Each structure stands twice: as structure tokens, then as C-alpha cells.
Amino acid sequence: xxxxxxxxxxxxxxxxxxxxxxxxxxxxxxxxxxxxxxxxxxxxxxxxxxxxxxxxxxxxxxxxxxxxxxxxxxxxxxxxxxxxxxxxxxxxxxxxxxxxxxxxxxxxxxxxxxxxxxxxxxxxxxxxxxxxxxxxxxxxxxxxxxxxxxxxxxxxxxxxxxxxxxxxxxxxxxxxxxxxxxxxxxxxxxxxxxxxxxxxxxxxxxxxxxxxxxxxxxxxxxxxxxxxxxxxxxxx
Amino acid sequence: xxxxxxxxxxxxxxxxxxxxxxxxxxxxxxxxxxxxxxxxxxxxxxxxxxxxxxxxxxxxxxxxxxxxxxxxxxxxxxxxxxxxxxxxxxxxxxxxxxxxxxxxxxxxxxxxxxxxxxxxxxxxxxxxxxxxxxxxxxxxxxxxxxxxxxxxxxxxxxxxxxxxxxxxxxxxxxxxxxxxxxxxxxxxxxxxxxxxxxxxxxxxxxxxxxxxxxxxxxxxxxxxxxxxxxxxxxxxxxxxxxxxxxxxxxxxxxxxxxxxxxxxxxxxxxxxxxxxxxxxxxxxxxxxxxxxxxxxxxxxxxxxxxxxxxxxx
Numbered sequence: 001x002x003x004x005x006x007x008x009x010x011x012x013x014x015x016x017x018x019x020x021x022x023x024x025x026x027x028x029x030x031x032x033x034x035x036x037x038x039x040x041x042x043x044x045x046x047x048x049x050x051x052x053x054x055x056x057x058x059x060x061x062x063x064x065x066x067x068x069x070x071x072x073x074x075x076x077x078x079x080x081x082x083x084x085x086x087x088x089x090x091x092x093x094x095x096x097x098x099x100x101x102x103x104x105x106x107x108x109x110x111x112x113x114x115x116x117x118x119x120x121x122x123x124x125x126x127x128x129x130x131x132x133x134x135x136x137x138x139x140x141x142x143x144x145x146x147x148x149x150x151x152x153x154x155x156x157x158x159x160x161x162x163x164x165x166x167x168x169x170x171x172x173x174x175x176x177x178x179x180x181x182x183x184x185x186x187x188x189x190x191x192x193x194x195x196x197x198x199x200x201x202x203x204x205x206x207x208x209x210x211x212x213x214x215x216x217x218x219x220x221x222x223x224x225x226x227x228x229x230x231x232x233x234x235x236x
Numbered sequence: 237x238x239x240x241x242x243x244x245x246x247x248x249x250x251x252x253x254x255x256x257x258x259x260x261x262x263x264x265x266x267x268x269x270x271x272x273x274x275x276x277x278x279x280x281x282x283x284x285x286x287x288x289x290x291x292x293x294x295x296x297x298x299x300x301x302x303x304x305x306x307x308x309x310x311x312x313x314x315x316x317x318x319x320x321x322x323x324x325x326x327x328x329x330x331x332x333x334x335x336x337x338x339x340x341x342x343x344x345x346x347x348x349x350x351x352x353x354x355x356x357x358x359x360x361x362x363x364x365x366x367x368x369x370x371x372x373x374x375x376x377x378x379x380x381x382x383x384x385x386x387x388x389x390x391x392x393x394x395x396x397x398x399x400x401x402x403x404x405x406x407x408x409x410x411x412x413x414x415x416x417x418x419x420x421x422x423x424x425x426x427x428x429x430x431x432x433x434x435x436x437x438x439x440x441x442x443x444x445x446x447x448x449x450x451x452x453x454x455x456x457x458x459x460x461x462x463x464x465x466x467x468x469x470x471x472x473x474x475x476x477x478x479x480x481x482x483x484x485x486x487x488x489x490x491x492x493x494x495x496x497x498x499x500x501x502x503x504x505x506x507x508x509x510x511x512x513x514x515x516x517x518x519x520x521x522x523x524x525x526x527x528x529x530x531x532x533x534x535x536x537x538x539x540x541x542x543x544x545x546x547x548x549x
Contacts, residue, residue, distance in 0.1 A: 124263065127275040127305075127535075136540035137239070139256075140263035143272070176273045 063207055063215070064228035069188070072204035073102070076186055077109035079202045084153055087116035089181070091149060095158045095170050096124040096141035101221035102188060103157035121145035123156070128169035149178040159217035161187035164198035189228055191215050240536050242361045244350050245370040246411040254415050258380050260532035261525070267304050268528035278307035281538050284337040286328070286353075287364070288314045289345040293499060293523065294364050294374075298341045301530035307538070310337065325349065329356040339538055342366070347404075360537040368404055368463075374498055375408035377529040379416060381522050382453055385494050390417030395447050397479055398457030398506055401428045402464070405498050406457055410436055421447050425479065427468040444479060448488040456481060456497045456506045472505050482508040486516060494518050 064072070084090055087110050094103030100122040107120035124141035132138065156170050171183055188204040193211050205228070209215060214231040218224075237256040242248075249257075266272045283302040287295050295311065302309045312332070319328055332340060339360045342350045347367030354361040365371040379389065386392055394413055400406045400422050413420050420438040422429070433440060441447050448454065459475060469475045476482075481495065489495075495507070495517040503509045511517060 127277040132277065132539045137536045138539075139237075140260055140535075142263060143266070172276075176275075 059232050061230045061232065062227060063230055064189075064205060066226035069204070069226045069228065072188060073105055074109055076188075076202050076204055077106050077113060080106070080155060080184075080186065081110060081114060083184070083201065087111075087114045087118050089152045090118045090155060091145065091147055091152050091180075092118060092120040092155050092157055093123045093145055093170075093174065094120065095156060095166060096122060096126075098159040098217055098219050098222055099123075099157045101219050102159060103155075104221075106155075106157060106186070119146045121147075123170055123173055125166060125169040125173050128172045130165060130169065143173070145177055149174060149180040151179070151181050153182050153184060154180040155184045155186055157186045159188050159219070160215050161185070161190045161198075161200050161203070162193055162215075164194045164196035167198050168196050188217055189215060239540065240360070240533075242350075242354050242363075243372050243533055243537065244354060244361060244363045246372050246375055246408045246415070247370075249372075249412075249415065251415045251417075254376070254379070254412060257376055257529070257532050257536065258383060260535060261376075261380050261528040262384075264304075264531045264535070265525070265528040268301070268531060269524055274304040274306060276306045277535060278302070278305040278538055281307040281338040282310060282336065283307045283339045283341060283534065283538075284310045284312055284332055285341045285343075285364075286312045286332065287343045288319060288325075288349070289343050289365070291343050291365065293526075294343060297523070297526045298362075298364060298373075298530050301527050302534055304527070305531055305534055307338075307534065310335075325352065326356055329353050333357050333359070339534065362533060362537065365404055368402055368407075370408050371404040372408050372412075373526070373530050373533060374405050375412040376533070377522060377526040378405075378409055378455070378496060378498070379412045380529050381496065381518055381525045382418075382494070383416075384525070385518065386452055386492070388416075389413065392418045392452040393421065393450055394418050394453040394455060395421045395423055395444075395451040396455045396457065397423045397444060397481070399428045399460055399464075399468075400424045400433070400457065401430050401468075402460045403457050409455065410438055414438075421451075423447060423479070425469050425475075444481075444485065445488060448485060449490065451489060452493050454481060454489065454493065454495050456495065458498060458500065459502055459505050472502075476505050476508075480506050480508065481511050483510055483514075486511050486514065489516070496522060499523070 081087060092103040092107050094100035103120045107118045110116070110118050122142055122144050124143045126132070126138050126140050154174050156167065156174070158166065161167065167185060174180060174183060185200045186202045187200040190200055190203045190206050191209045207215065209230065216229050216231060218227045218229070220226050237252050238250070240253065267275060285295055285298055299309050299311065337359060339362060340353060340357060341362045341364050342353055343364040344350065344366045347369035349366050350361050350363040363370055363372055382394070383389055396406055396409065410420050414437060421441055422433065422438055423441050423444045426442065429440065486495070493516065495511060497507060497519045499519060501507055501512055501519070503512055512519065
């Protein structure tokens with residue numbers, strides 16, 4: 001899994017500009033439609049100079065290091081506890097694929113801070129997507145929420161908040177599971193470009209991006225390391 | 237996984253596609269079991285159940301599977317339809333096409349009818365059983381059930397007992413099991429073995445008691461009286477004694493082995509009532525798993541739109 005991802009990062013950019021047609025493949029692991037624009041990218045990242053100096057290889061820019069990811073998660077755990085006035089009645093629900101390990105880590109951090117065990121689950125929103133006809137069929141992930149959501153505060157956890165369409169689907173999916181008291185949203189990265197009136201309650205890092213860039217959150221549990229990178233095409 | 241265009245026969249699938257269908261069914265099972273509500277995935281799609289041969293459980297199973305995915309379902313059966321007035325198969329197909337259905341699930345007494353239909357229509361065709369030929373969703377739900385009980389089926393031993401000759405289930409089942417690397421033994425009266433069985437790549441035995449201790453699954457086929465126009469075996473009682481599974485035979489199985497039957501059962505013929513009701517029999521579970529498997533097939537055939545998939549955001 002990790003090896004495939006890394007390989008795709010190192011792929012040379014496609015020679016043709018614009019929006020080359022790319023058929024969504026059943027083997028595409030990630031279901032986050034639109035978060036990862038396929039095809040050519042232009043170098044239009046508005047990055048501060050110190051970030052720009054983090055260039056690793058052609059077309060890939062590191063946006064967050066493993067340490068920065070871990071600090072952001074720790075802060076998010078504190079923010080969640082503060083906003084919720086403790087850990088009571090919280091359920092963390094990670095959105096497949098990379099939201100799931102992030103939710104688990106947040107639950108562990110909250111337990112470290114508060115000493116309260118917080119249930120963490122997984123949600124696959126593929127069956128609720130509004131773009132399935134265009135991209136489908138996509139492989140289905142597991143949906144497993146260990147407790148009833150009725151009357152609890154459900155915290156959706158996602159890696160990248162982009163168009164908001166995944167979150168719209170996730171809210172529909174959660175509401176099918178029961179009637180939570182409220183739904184909150186935590187995103188490790190908010191890259192802007194919303195297409196729906198959705199806003200995260202807690203954000204790890206705001207990263208202004210061009211819609212042509214591809215932001216990838218890599219997590220240890222799935223990709224073998226923690227990192228946030230932007231992938232760009234060379235042909236701007 | 238290579239995308240599916242139709243589901244006509246297990247022969248058209250590769251191992252990766254079978255595993256893809258089973259993995260999809262696994263995630264849809266909570267919805268099939270009603271532990272989760274139905275999903276809006278196929279909203280606006282129209283599935284036509286074209287049943288030209290009697291079937292209750294398969295039609296209802298497809299009906300429920302489509303509805304759990306929020307598709308609209310049209311049931312079209314031979315009785316009381318234009319087919320009984322003499323409309324040809326082709327004209328029926330073209331009529332359905334003109335009505336704008338998105339998928340046709342077809343059951344027919346004629347082998348090859350779904351393949352023929354796929355030549356008339358552009359929409360995905362799902363074979364729900366054709367003559368003696370194939371019943372792919374039954375085979376898929378069966379291997380799904382086996383996998384849930386036994387894990388990976390590679391190297392597992394499945395004993396299929398009974399009327400292999402008339403059985404489209406057996407044909408599909410053997411192909412699906414071989415794709416997943418399982419070993420198959422057919423146990424059947426010589427009169428009910430198909431002519432070219434040696435080319436199936438399976439073992440054949442006439443001694444049920446000898447193969448049971450080594451079986452992971454015993455799959456009992458229904459004695460299909462409606463297809464038997466000759467005397468293939470003397471009496472039901474003799475069939476039951478030689479080829480049926482009773483408690484004494486159940487005890488010869490290893491502890492982990494399961495007993496399966498595609499239904500409807502002839503209690504007292506191929507299976508005794510106490511075996512059918514025992515904990516080793518997973519026959520009722522097969523029915524629920526059938527809904528999940530058919531949901532998976534409909535999802536994989538209908539959720540994407542090949543032309544739309546070409547367009548990028």
C-alpha cells in the first residue's frame with residue numbers, strides 16, 4: 001500500500017496539460033473524491049519561503065512533517081475536550097481511509113489527557129457519495145461504530161477537508177446510524193475550495209492551495225510514515 | 237479489479253473479480269441483515285426482474301437487494317405478461333430497453349437466454365439462473381458463506397452431493413470454488429453425472445461415507461423432480477439412503493465442517509429434517525448472504541457509468 005503510494009508520487013508528470021481524462025479505478029484505495037485531483041498540476045502553491053525550501057523531489061513539497069502532524073493532533077485533542085467540556089458522550093468517527101487511524105490517535109490522546117476512554121469508529125461514505133456515477137464503482141471500506149450514536153456528540157475525523165462533499169455524505173451516513181445530539185467535524189488539513197456550506201469545528205492546519213494541487217496526508221498506519229505533502233505537475 | 241459489464245457466468249470472471257464481489261458483499265452484509273438502514277446508492281436506477289421461469293426466493297432476494305440500495309424495481313414474469321401472449325424474447329427485450337431500464341436480472345429455463353439478452357441490450361444483464369447452464373449469484377453467495385465460516389478457501393475441500401447433471405448451481409459452484417483454489421469432489425449417482433465431467437477438473441466419487449471425514453463443506457443439491465423426465469434413480473427412499481445426509485453421516489464430518497443447500501430443500505430426500513435444523517447447517521444464513529451478494533453485484537454493475545467516468549472534475 002505504502003509502496004504503491006510512494007511510487008505514484010515519483011511518477012513523472014503527464015506530458016499534456018489541462019484535464020486529461022482519467023478513469024476512476026476500482027483499485028484506487030482512497031475514496032476522497034475531488035480531494036485528489038488526478039492528472040496535471042500547476043505550481044501555484046502559495047507557500048511561505050521556509051515551506052518552499054522543504055522541496056524533497058521534483059513535484060512534491062512537504063507541507064507538514066511528522067512532528068508537526070503529531071503536535072497538531074495533540075492540540076486538536078485539547079481543543080475537542082475544551083469545546084465539549086470533557087470527554088463525556090464523545091464518539092470519534094474516522095472517515096475511511098485515513099480518517100480512521102487519525103480518529104484512533106485522537107481517542108488515545110484524549111485518554112492520555114482526561115483518563116477517559118473515548119470510543120473510536122470507522123465510517124465508509126462511498127454508498128452515500130453524490131459522484132459515484134461518475135467515479136464508481138469504488139471499493140467499499142468498513143463502517144464500524146462501536147457504540148450507539150443516539151444522544152452523543154459524534155466527531156467526524158477526516159484527513160483533508162476540501163469540497164465538503166465527503167462530509168455531506170458522512171453526515172447522511174451518521175444520521176442513518178441514529179440520532180446524535182450533535183455532529184462536529186475535525187480535519188487535519190483544511191485546503192479550502194468548499195463547494196458546500198460546510199465548515200470544520202477544529203482544524204489541524206489551514207493550507208491555502210490551488211485547486212490544481214493534490215494534497216496528500218500520509219499516516220503511519222496506512223502509508224508507513226506521517227507527512228502532509230503537495231504534489232504538483234511541472235507543466236504549469 | 238477489472239470492471240464488470242454483465243454477470244452472465246462464473247466462467248467470465250477471474251479470481252480477483254470474485255474476491256472483489258465477496259469483499260463488497262462483506263461490507264454490505266450489515267445492510268442486508270438490517271443492522272443498518274438501506275442506502276441511497278442506486279437512487280434513480282431502474283432494475284427489471286425478468287423472470288421467465290418460476291422462482292420465488294431468487295426473485296425476492298434480487299428485489300430486496302435492489303431496494304436496500306434504493307433502486308426502483310420492476311417485476312416482469314412470464315405469466316400474465318406479453319410473453320404469455322406470444323411475444324418473442326427479442327421483442328420483450330427491446331420493449332424493456334425502450335422503457336429505460338438500467339439493468340435486467342433474467343431467469344430463464346433456456347440455457348444462454350441471458351447471453352442472448354446481452355446482445356440485444358446495452359444495459360448490464362445479470363443472470364439469475366438459465367436452464368442447466370449457470371446460476372452465478374448462487375455460486376457467489378455460497379462461496380461467500382463458506383469464506384465467512386472457513387476463511388480463505390484455498391486448499392479447502394468441498395463435497396457436492398446429488399443431481400449434478402441438471403444443476404446449474406453445481407456448474408457455477410465448481411467454477412467459483414476452483415477460482416478460489418478449493419478442492420471439489422462430486423458425489424452423485426452415475427446417472428446424474430454430466431457427460432464430460434472428467435473435464436471439470438474435480439474428483440468424482442460414488443461413496444459418500446468415504447469422503448465425509450475429509451470434507452470442510454458438504455453441499456447438497458436439490459433433487460430436481462421437475463427436470464427429471466426419466467428414471468435416474470429407483471425411489472426417493474433409496475436416494476435418501478445412499479446419497480442423503482442424515483445425523484449418522486453428519487457425525488462423520490470434521491467438527492468445523494458446515495452443511496449447505498441452495499434451497500428449496502426436499503426434507504427427507506437429500507437432507508433429513510434433523511440435519512437441516514442442526515447447528516451445522518447454514519442454509520438460512522445462505523439466504524441472508526444471498527441478499528448481500530446480490531447487492532454487491534448490483535452495486536458493481538450499476539454504481540459506475542463508463543461514459544461519465546471519462547470526465548474529470
